[in-house]
Amino acid sequence: MREHIERVLFSAEEIQRRVRELGAQISRDYRNGGKKDPFGRPLLVVGLLKGALPFMADLIRNLDIPIHYDFMAVSSYRNGTSPGEVRVLKDLDCAVGRRDVLIVEDIVDTGHTLRHILRSLQAREPASLKVCTLLDKPYRREVAVPVDYVGFVVPENVFVVGYGLDYAELYRNLPFIGVLKPEYIREA
Secondary structure, eight states: OHHHHHEEOOOHHHHHHHHHHHHHHHOOOOOOOOEEETTTOOOOEEEEEETTTHHHHEEEEOSSSOOEEEEEEEEEEEESSSSSEEEEEEESSSSOOTEEEEEEEESSSSSHHHHHHHHHHHHTOSSEEEEEEEEOGGGGSSSSOOOOOEEEEOOOOOEBBBBTTTTBSSSOSSSSEEEEGGOOOOOO
């Protein structure tokens, strides 16, 4: 699969260093006044499957505050790369009312998926709701969404894979984030 990669955008070492930094920042923020839960429950970290799984696993190991975690699965793509209607495939197993919630996303692109998730979770009246994304593509944003913690900004219009990010369910297991060669992307 590495021969399908045009170049490495973020190395495994860069990713791990940034994840440690994000873990430290989030831990500080929630220790120093970021908690709003009136019952003092642990932060609920919500991973968006499937892409955020490697990032979330590494991130929670770098948090030094009490946490609970859960997962949501959403689908926002029709045939590989074309944004489509957002559908919730798996909802949370736990209640979020009056809890501090941190959404962990692999990439924020157009913002449509994240906006849908934020609206869904806001309707459940959390004490606080923040977003942490590994990658941000602000130049592709079509709707404004808040992103509180960003691992890396993707500075150009490229299709990235690896470290959970996929194309047609492939490349998720690469330890780095790379640019997929155009000849391996079939337009939808």
